[in-house]
Amino acid sequence: MESIGFADAYVTYLAHFHGTRDYFECHELLEEHWKEEQDPLLKEVWHGLIQVAVSLYHERRGNLPGARKMLEQAVIHLTNVSPERAGLDPVKLLGMLRTRYDALTQDYGVGAETRIFEDMALPFLDGGLLREAMDLCKAWGCEWGRRSPLNEDMLVHRHLLRDRTDVVAERARQLALRRQQDVTERDGI
Secondary structure, rough: OOOOOOOOHHHHHHHHHHOOOOOOHHHHHHHHHHHHOOHHHHHHHHHHHHHHHHHHHHHOOHHHHHHHHHHHHHHHHHHOHHHHOOOOOHHHHHHHHHHHHHHHHHHHOOOOHHHOOOOOOOEEHHHHHHHHHHHHHHHOOOOOOOOOOOHHHHHHHHHHHHOOOOHHHHHHHHHHHHHHHHHHHHHOO
């Protein structure tokens, strides 16, 4: 079921972003959608929002250089096109991102290890989109706007703890195919 003009992957991204606070999952969901997007302007918006989620994931883990780099790139992508195309307030969003970037820059160095992570709430323009994302969050039994549970290792350090069996198997399969193709081309078969 599509939202009022918005893809399920994006609505799900928003529910995770504001509910489960699984920024890694936000990245995964929207990246798949981004790869399939045909509209170059929306592709740019999705790219920026993916980077916002990755930035928050890094920041929550204490990787401030990674968070800053991703946030800087997100601002570039979201300045190039209007986040309004994704139902978000462009002025508020870019202001929030720039303020956060400045804070990350100031916090780098002395005292960075004692920095307290604060989640972000995206500024919606589209009330229907907001309601749909909130309803999805509620259907999951999740509280909209909850704070990140910083003691949940699978959430905070997901990239280190996730099961990558299928990814490793697919990479091995692709490598075997490339090797077979190289042999075929070399031998003129």
